[in-house]
Amino acid sequence: MAKQFPELDDAQQKFIQDQHIFFVGTAAPDGRVNISPKGMDSLRVLGPNRVVWMNLTGSGNETAGHLLETNRMTLMWCSFTTRPLILRTYGTAHTLHVGDAGWEELADLFPDHRSARQIYDLQIDLVQTSCGYAVPFMEFQSDRDTMQKWVDGKSDEDIRSYWVERNSQTIDGKPTGVPK
Template sequence: MAKQFPSLTDDHCRFIADQHVFFTGSAAPDGRVNVSPKGMDSLRVRGPNRLLWRNLTGSGNETAGHLREHPRVTLMWCSFSRRPLILQAYGTARAVHCDHADWDELSSVFPPHRGARQVFDMTIDLVQTSCGYAVPFMDFTGERDALSKWTQAKSDADLRAYWQDKNARTIDGKPTGVPIP
């Protein structure tokens, strides 16, 4: 049975720390709903009702565009090993881009990465757990290094040009707020 909580508990935080992947879900008032997997060292629990996650340069930028129109977002973790559990955090978030005044403060909680494009700052208003009994067992064999290698092969100008070409608008044509030179 699902259980609801007003904030993250210590047990929830330990569960989050044990997971290698989480998923973000967002939607503007109209257009497509986006669900995106996130990995690497990209999430920080900053308190019982606050999460930060870093977004690296990628093929899309849906969450940033959606949050400009409506700040609601959901994060989900599910265990693929041991403990059958699904954990969802519901709330609102804002995208902090690399040209924002609080970028240095928020991005400093993560290891440096040239491809860092945004940090999302989320306020949680509800946490829900459910059983996860139908989630399959899967083995974690390691992190992918493809994104880091791709980023290392680009100049800063190349990355900004990529943002302009691939990340400035959502697939529905909405602006994402990514800084464009």
């Protein structure tokens, strides 16, 4: 049975910190809905109603494009170990890019990563838990090193060129706000 809360309690915050993967969901008023898995050391709970996460370079940039049109965001975690649990946070988010006010303060919360493309700041207005009975057991082995290897083979200029070429529009052709 799903339960709803106005904010994250201490146990829910601990649950989030223990997970190795989370999922982000966003949608513009029209076009495709996007759900993306995220990992690495890229998320921080800053309080009962605030979560920030650093978005690293990827093949797409749907979240940024959607947030330019509507600021709704859902984050989801599921337990693949111990007790079955799914936790979702719903709220409104805004995007920060390098050079924006607040970027440095939030970026300092994370390990330095040259492929950091955005930071998303989510203000939570609803937390929901559900059973997760059908979520399988899986064992964490390690984070992938693929992103780091990709970055190591690129200059900063190469990474920014990639953003302009591959990350400046959503799959629906809408702008993402990537600085050019």
